[in-house]
Amino acid sequence: MKLVYEKPGFLPALRELVRCNQAFERFSATHVRTLELTPPQFDVIATLGNTTGMTCGELGEKTLITKGTLTGVLDRLEERKLVSRRADITDARRTHIALTTLGEQMFARAFPAHLHHLSRAFDRLPPEQLKAMLSALAELRGAFEKELAA
Amino acid sequence: MKLVYEKPGFLPALRELVRCNQAFERFSATHVRTLELTPPQFDVIATLGNTTGMTCGELGEKTLITKGTLTGVLDRLEERKLVSRRADITDARRTHIALTTLGEQMFARAFPAHLHHLSRAFDRLPPEQLKAMLSALAELRGAFEKELAA
């Protein structure tokens, strides 16, 4: 029986995905660090931006940071006065996390700057290719998530 | 003047890329750890597989691991007898890294297993979409690399 990973195009696509992934991570992380944030910290700030805040659970779901790790990331952001923690009113087990005023300033500064940085690479792609990539990526992400859940 | 990141399709494509990236990382790393390797360790093993070895410099270039970090990763792999270090014959400044017999066994076991794991997600995509994604990813990676170099 033919091995599933011998499907035509699989290996090249995979190699390309891995390389693109690495290049993107590098390209993105290098810039994030110039904003004085680590990539997970940036994710948290970006996720909290333009919201009234959320619980640790929600934040962890959106950023894919597990709870134990999230506590540490939030500790460091709280220490820098970028986020605040307060107990949830209706359920005291929950902690409500939100950007402070300083955190909002950071978001307002860092988020567009980072988008702008990334756009330098995306600008090299024609719009149709962007669209094609979008649908392929969405499909692939769905596949990853289904497989992880399975 | 219109902001560059307002290019139509940029934001959705970016969001999708970030999410797909995270999903892929998670999907991949979770499995790699079951093979008793960290993602950087797997990268090193996979890069050395089916070669006669290479210098730290080459290995760092291919895996995108910086030299200081690479030393640590190699230390741990060497301790587990998966890779060997020996001085280069022609240039004693260089260290030649290669898989040991045990490392080759690890490669033979881990690499196909990981491909097989990843193929579970890729199998959900029709071949044409794979092809479309491949070209988009290749283009995008080129863009990242050019921008990083710039």
Next chain:
DNA sequence: TATTGTTATACTCTATAACTATA
């Protein structure tokens, strides 16, 4: 003097599991 790789430092993230307090 330039290059290759190692060492040193300090920090951040990571997985995992036990624990506390609420519900």
Next chain:
DNA sequence: TATAGTTATAGAGTATAACAATA
């Protein structure tokens, strides 16, 4: 008893820069 989040532990990667040996 189950859930939300914290604490504890141990390890691994990261950036950065100084360093040794060699070219």
